[in-house]
Amino acid sequence: MQITxxxxxxxxxxxxxxxxxxxxxxxxxxxxxxxGTEAFRSEKALLEWLGRQRGRTPTVVVMxxxxxxxxxxxxxxxxxxxxxxxxxxxxxxxxxxxDGWSEQVRAAGERRGGLLSLGPMTLAHQLxxxxxxxxxxxxxxxxxxxxxxxxx
Numbered sequence: 001m002q003i004t005x006x007x008x009x010x011x012x013x014x015x016x017x018x019x020x021x022x023x024x025x026x027x028x029x030x031x032x033x034x035x036g037t038e039a040f041r042s043e044k045a046l047l048e049w050l051g052r053q054r055g056r057t058p059t060v061v062v063m064x065x066x067x068x069x070x071x072x073x074x075x076x077x078x079x080x081x082x083x084x085x086x087x088x089x090x091x092x093x094x095x096x097x098x099d100g101w102s103e104q105v106r107a108a109g110e111r112r113g114g115l116l117s118l119g120p121m122t123l124a125h126q127l128x129x130x131x132x133x134x135x136x137x138x139x140x141x142x143x144x145x146x147x148x149x150x151x152x
Contacts, residue, residue: 001084003035003136006046007095007129011039018126025133032140033084037129043105046094050112055089061112062093064128065101068115073149076135077142084143093136095128 005026012019026035040046053059060083071079083091093116094109101109109115118131141148 001033001088002090003029003033003080004038004090004092005035005095005129005133005136006038006040006049006092007125008040008043008046008097009125010041016126018130022129022133025130025137028137029140031144031146032080035136037133043097043102047105047108050092053090053092057087057089058112059090059092060088061109062091062114062116063101063106063109064093064095064118064132065106065109065115066117066120066122067106068117070117070119073135073138074142077139080136080139081143093132095125095132098125 003026005022012022022037026037029035038049040049050059050061080091091113096105106115118128118135123131138149140146
């Protein structure tokens with residue numbers, strides 16, 4: 001199972017203080033699944049990239065959106081574990097543009113995997129990427145029994 005954290009925005013450069021932290025958490029996930037990150041300039045470019053993803057199972061796409069489901073870290077781990085056990089090959093978590101997802105893209109996300117909320121507060125999109133990367137790492141540690149997650 002491959003996990004990719006994607007976002008709409010400029011590619012991370014040397015001035016992006018979050019990029020190194022995001023990559024650090026994603027590298028740590030390798031005990032469960034290879035992880036990576038991709039940037040897209042527009043929703044259209046993201047949809048085109050998703051259309052090119054091929055595998056024996058459809059790519060699962062989870063759109064981060066304030067209207068999505070809120071999950072505990074344990075529930076996210078259980079959800080990931082279930083997708084892994086069902087044979088999902090590729091799961092994409094997507095952070096949208098600053099003004100939110102368009103209705104078309106949100107609907108596509110609901111069909112292909114669902115909407116996930118990091119909570120009711122508004123977060124800067126770079127920070128949302130970092131929070132999601134840490135939660136993916138936390139889910140991996142829960143699934144592998146690593147002591148990183150102590151439940152409080």
